[in-house]
Amino acid sequence: MTRPSTVYFYATCLVDLLYPRAGLAGMQLLRAADIEVILARGQTCCGQPAFNSGYRDEALAVARAQLDCLARDIPVIVPSGSCAGMLRHHWPELFAGEPDARRARDVAARTYELTEFLVDVLAVRLDDVGEPIRIAIHTSCSARREMGVADRIETLVGQLAGVEVLTQDRKAECCGFGGTFAVKQGDVSGAMVRDKTDALRATGAARVISQDCGCLMNIGGAFDHQGGGPRTQHIAEFLWERSGGNVR
Amino acid sequence: MNQTEAFHRRIDAALHNDQLRRNFRSALTGIMARRAEQFPDDAQLQALRDQARAVRANALVRQPELLERLERQLTANGIQVHWAEGPDEANAIIHEILARADATSVVKGKSMVSEETGLNHYLEQRGIDVIESDLGEYIIQLAEEPPSHIVAPAIHKNRREVAELFHRFHPEIPYTDDIDQLTQTARAILRDRFATADAGISGVNFAVAETGTLCLVENEGNGRLSTTAPRVHIAITGVEKVIEKLSDVPPLLEILTKSATGQPITTYFNMISKPRQPGELDGPEAVHLVLLDNGRSRIRVDAELLDTLRCIRCGACINHCPVYVQLGGHAYGTVYPGPIGIALEPQRIGIDKVGTLTSACTLCGACGEVCPVRIPLPTLINRLRAEAVDGLRAGATVRGHGSLRKPREARLWGLWAALYGDPTRYRLFIWLASRLRWLTPPWLGAWTRYRSAPRPAARTLRELARDEGFRDE
Ligand code: SF4
Numbered sequence: 042m043t044r045p046s047t048v049y050f051y052a053t054c055l056v057d058l059l060y061p062r063a064g065l066a067g068m069q070l071l072r073a074a075d076i077e078v079i080l081a082r083g084q085t086c087c088g089q090p091a092f093n094s095g096y097r098d099e100a101l102a103v104a105r106a107q108l109d110c111l112a113r114d115i116p117v118i119v120p121s122g123s124c125a126g127m128l129r130h131h132w133p134e135l136f137a138g139e140p141d142a143r144r145a146r147d148v149a150a151r152t153y154e155l156t157e158f159l160v161d162v163l164a165v166r167l168d169d170v171g172e173p174i175r176i177a178i179h180t181s182c183s184a185r186r187e188m189g190v191a192d193r194i195e196t197l198v199g200q201l202a203g204v205e206v207l208t209q210d211r212k213a214e215c216c217g218f219g220g221t222f223a224v225k226q227g228d229v230s231g232a233m234v235r236d237k238t239d240a241l242r243a244t245g246a247a248r249v250i251s252q253d254c255g256c257l258m259n260i261g262g263a264f265d266h267q268g269g270g271p272r273t274q275h276i277a278e279f280l281w282e283r284s285g286g287n288v289r
Numbered sequence: 290m291n292q293t294e295a296f297h298r299r300i301d302a303a304l305h306n307d308q309l310r311r312n313f314r315s316a317l318t319g320i321m322a323r324r325a326e327q328f329p330d331d332a333q334l335q336a337l338r339d340q341a342r343a344v345r346a347n348a349l350v351r352q353p354e355l356l357e358r359l360e361r362q363l364t365a366n367g368i369q370v371h372w373a374e375g376p377d378e379a380n381a382i383i384h385e386i387l388a389r390a391d392a393t394s395v396v397k398g399k400s401m402v403s404e405e406t407g408l409n410h411y412l413e414q415r416g417i418d419v420i421e422s423d424l425g426e427y428i429i430q431l432a433e434e435p436p437s438h439i440v441a442p443a444i445h446k447n448r449r450e451v452a453e454l455f456h457r458f459h460p461e462i463p464y465t466d467d468i469d470q471l472t473q474t475a476r477a478i479l480r481d482r483f484a485t486a487d488a489g490i491s492g493v494n495f496a497v498a499e500t501g502t503l504c505l506v507e508n509e510g511n512g513r514l515s516t517t518a519p520r521v522h523i524a525i526t527g528v529e530k531v532i533e534k535l536s537d538v539p540p541l542l543e544i545l546t547k548s549a550t551g552q553p554i555t556t557y558f559n560m561i562s563k564p565r566q567p568g569e570l571d572g573p574e575a576v577h578l579v580l581l582d583n584g585r586s587r588i589r590v591d592a593e594l595l596d597t598l599r600c601i602r603c604g605a606c607i608n609h610c611p612v613y614v615q616l617g618g619h620a621y622g623t624v625y626p627g628p629i630g631i632a633l634e635p636q637r638i639g640i641d642k643v644g645t646l647t648s649a650c651t652l653c654g655a656c657g658e659v660c661p662v663r664i665p666l667p668t669l670i671n672r673l674r675a676e677a678v679d680g681l682r683a684g685a686t687v688r689g690h691g692s693l694r695k696p697r698e699a700r701l702w703g704l705w706a707a708l709y710g711d712p713t714r715y716r717l718f719i720w721l722a723s724r725l726r727w728l729t730p731p732w733l734g735a736w737t738r739y740r741s742a743p744r745p746a747a748r749t750l751r752e753l754a755r756d757e758g759f760r761d762e
Contacts, residue, residue: 219651227735262740
């Protein structure tokens with residue numbers, strides 16, 4: 042698509058509640074690239090938690106409440122692979138046969154995951170102003186498989202001269218979050234995040250970054266519970282911090 | 290104990306068995322690497338998946354017609370065809386064939402469909418001596434365990450465990466945990482049985498309607514011996530295994546072996562088309578095919594769930610599942626474990642019996658990514674979750690749908706929707722949460738057994754954004 046002048050920022054409920062700094066950094070990156078950013082008023086949640094738990098009426102009710110605030114024909118930027126995946130791939134399914142199905146499909150078609158938009162549409166160039174650092178990248182399953190944008194995070198980080206990326210074992214394996222899975226199958230989820238944190242810690246990375254706050258909450262919470270580990274951070278915050286706003 | 294409690298009990302046992310988890314981790318890591326080596330070119334892999342998917346999808350759409358044609362062709366070739374609605378009927382048919390042929394000893398090649406029917410147990414109770422001839426199946430038969438994987442049934446056992454098992458049952462043979470020697474031991478025992486068994490029972494990978502050919506993919510030669518040495522051969526398979534034509538076989542076979550074991554081709558590929566003909570020196574005098582439905586027709590009528598039946602039982606979804614690797618196959622408690630088990634078993638057996646399996650999935654998509662026939666496993670599993678709580682907005686079709694709906698959980702989702710479906714209430718909630726963040730309970734059930742509790746941020750995104758001069762529209 043051609044470069045738009047204005048976009049919606051769809052922050053997601055997790056960013057709103059737990060990681061507002063990640064959301065803010067995403068908005069700042071876009072603004073630094075000369076894009077006007079609108080934090081759509083009235084946004085709440087994409088409906089994914091209920092959709093993935095089988096409660097589709099409830100998911101639809103919540104998803105439907107987002108349509109009005111995303112009404113203008115401009116891109117919708119989501120700082121999360123899984124929420125972007127919900128809008129782009131599952132809204133058409135969820136709204137199928139409903140009177141507002143066309144509106145939902147319309148939003149789906151102009152939804153982008155943040156790093157995808159930064160790379161594919163804006164082709165941003167970032168300067169690195171930070172100290173040398175070694176990091177590991179955890180690509181979320183939705184970013185990797187549903188959205189197919191796992192490599193965008195690598196592209197962006199690759200522009201940062203002072204950042205060395207270390208690769209953990211079984212990088213493509215799920216961290217065990219899975220939304221309500223972490224509660225319904227708490228022990229299995231616990232075993233999975235243990236394997237993930239072990240693999241990440243073994244790299245010796247000082248920081249773990251990801252496109253998804255769900256994974257960060259899981260992995261970061263587990264490091265914390267285990268008595269410490271690499272700091273976890275959302276990609277937007279990391280890029281904003283490293284570039285010091287030098288975005289072209 | 291209800292199905293969910295029973296499932297959690299099995300999960301608990303699996304998670305506490307460190308040896309078991311190490312066995313699975315190391316075995317599956319190897320299989321995944323071997324599969325990946327077979328597909329160096331992603332574009333070629335995707336094209337082959339498209340082709341395999343098309344073959345299977347076409348066969349399912351035309352299944353009734355193809356099954357009729359298969360029966361005609363097989364009959365013309367001299368193979369006798371039997372139809373079974375459920376497990377009992379299939380077992381009775383097979384027993385009857387054996388009884389008529391005066392057969393009291395059976396060698397079996399690997400067959401998951403016979404696991405569906407509980408065939409071994411059924412025959413043994415009726416005085417028939419059954420021995421599994423696939424090495425993995427033989428191992429678990431000795432251990433009196435069900436398969437824990439559809440391709441590698443004894444994958445949960447390491448070399449030492451197998452050595453101990455062999456030593457217990459064959460004390461006359463010196464103890465060894467050398468794999469080659471163990472294989473030789475099994476081989477010597479089984480050789481004798483192939484020569485003396487009255488009947489052989491096998492599964493089928495593809496049944497070709499055009500020519501009436503039963504294809505059998507295997508690595509040990511036990512399939513070939515089971516189907517050729519005894520005087521009677523009985524094949525059993527599910528009705529969905531029919532494919533249209535012989536030229537459909539190569540793409541399916543290629544992607545099956547590469548996906549399953551990371552082999553470009555298996556050591557043996559058998560195409561069975563006739564019993565022994567006059568003047569021929571070997572081969573069974575009679576060949577039978579038992580076609581089992583066992584819930585498959587019910588699945589086939591649902592346009593979305595139909596995809597489940599494309600499965601060619603390669604096991605790749607299982608090998609790549611991050612939950613299966615933690616638990617192993619027995620924890621699922623069903624014939625088919627892993628992603629295909631979660632998708633298939635609740636449909637086959639009923640959500641009221643095994644619907645709780647759908648909780649053992651993070652929807653990570655690793656299974657759907659590797660499935661050679663592009664079965665959208667995560668979509669199917671998510672659909673079944675909706676069926677389980679009657680949350681599907683139209684057209685529940687799975688037996689036992691709604692049986693896992695719990696009033697308390699449904700109320701919670703109702704509350705969630707009332708909060709998140711109303712922007713005003715939601716804003717108030719977020720604002721309150723950010724102000725009362727220190728009141729977040731540090732104990733959040735299962736979450737905090739392994740992680741510290743998340744805490745709401747001190748200021749909401751909207752507040753931060755406003756300070757930075759962003760537009761709020
Ligand atoms: S669902 Fe797909 S990956 Fe899994 S066993 Fe069947 S064919 Fe193989």
